[in-house]
Amino acid sequence: MSDKKSFDTFIFDLDGTILDTLPDLVVVTNEALREQGFPERTHDEVLSFVGNGLVALMYQAVPENTPKDIADQAVACWKRFNLEYDNHLTAPYPHVPETLAELRRRGCKLGVLSNKFDGGVHKIIAQCLPGLFDVEHGECEEIPRKPNPAGLLRTIEELGSTPERTAYLGDSPNDILVAHRAGACGIGVSWGYHTAQEMRDAGSDIMLESFSDLLEYAPEV
Structure with missing residues (x-):
């Protein structure tokens, strides 16, 4: 010592x-994407998005060239789902x-x-x-x-x-x-x-x- x-x-x-x-991040991220009508992301894709905050995560998760106001709606959806979700996989x-x-x-x-x-x-x-x-x-x-x-x-x-x-x-x-x-x-x-x-x-x-x-x-x- x-x-x-x-x-x-x-x-x-x-x-x-x-x-x-991460398992719960994948669930909540894909729930937010689905509500916006966007395709889901894989486990490895979400992994590559984490580390720089929620906004950075969702801006990468939404399809390329998504308008900022729509991406911001996805961020708001993520926050709402996360607070309602029980995070049972964490x-x-x-x-x-x-x-x-x-x-x-x-x-x-x-x-x-x-x-x-x-x-x-x-x-x-x-x-x-x-x-x-x-x-x-x-x-x-x-x-x-x-x-x-x-x-x-x-x-x-x-x-x-x-x-x-x-x-x-x-x-x-x-x-x-x-x-x-x-x-x-x-x-x-x-x-x-x-x-x-x-x-x-x-x-x-x-x-x-x-x-x-x-x-x-x-x-x-």
């Missing part, structure tokens, strides 16, 4: 990092709940910062990982989409911490970029929606093969 970095603040991306939400990745509980036991500050829209973040955390985070943020007017560091810096401040004491975990290159822009440690995960090699190439300071490995970088008690 002595030769490893240690942090008392951990902030997490959501989709592809702590929760495997689940935490292995070792996530117990590792988060142990981090809390050790006195660590825990937060979530996602490019998912803010209402969706609060809903899915309340369903899948209730009571484990001190601060939760999704994209909204006050929280710009990553890799803008403003949202991460605000989350760190709300946790009463500093970038130097903070590690941000994610499964996309933008997650590592936002961590570095904020002055925090960027931890890449190998199980998410981007490959481990992509995460290494993005400059991850640390790579995790299992979520439970995160305990090696937390204070011992």
Whole structure:
């Protein structure tokens, strides 16, 4: 432990990092597309669209040259379906709940910062990982989409911490970029929606093969 970095603040991306939400993202995306009269997208297509927020996802999911106002209607449909949908296919990745509980036991500050829209973040955390985070943020007017560091810096401040004491975990290159822009440690995960090699190439300071490995970088008690 002595030769490893240690942090008392951990902030997490959501989709592809702590929760495997992709199966439900496919369902909700295709429901929104069907309502607009558009063809459905495959699992792999939706996978290629995630990571930059809901608007980016749906703008790619609708057919090419779709007028913006129609694409925006699809975004609104997605939000409505998501809030009504029970997300029964979403689940935490292995070792996530117990590792988060142990981090809390050790006195660590825990937060979530996602490019998912803010209402969706609060809903899915309340369903899948209730009571484990001190601060939760999704994209909204006050929280710009990553890799803008403003949202991460605000989350760190709300946790009463500093970038130097903070590690941000994610499964996309933008997650590592936002961590570095904020002055925090960027931890890449190998199980998410981007490959481990992509995460290494993005400059991850640390790579995790299992979520439970995160305990090696937390204070011992």
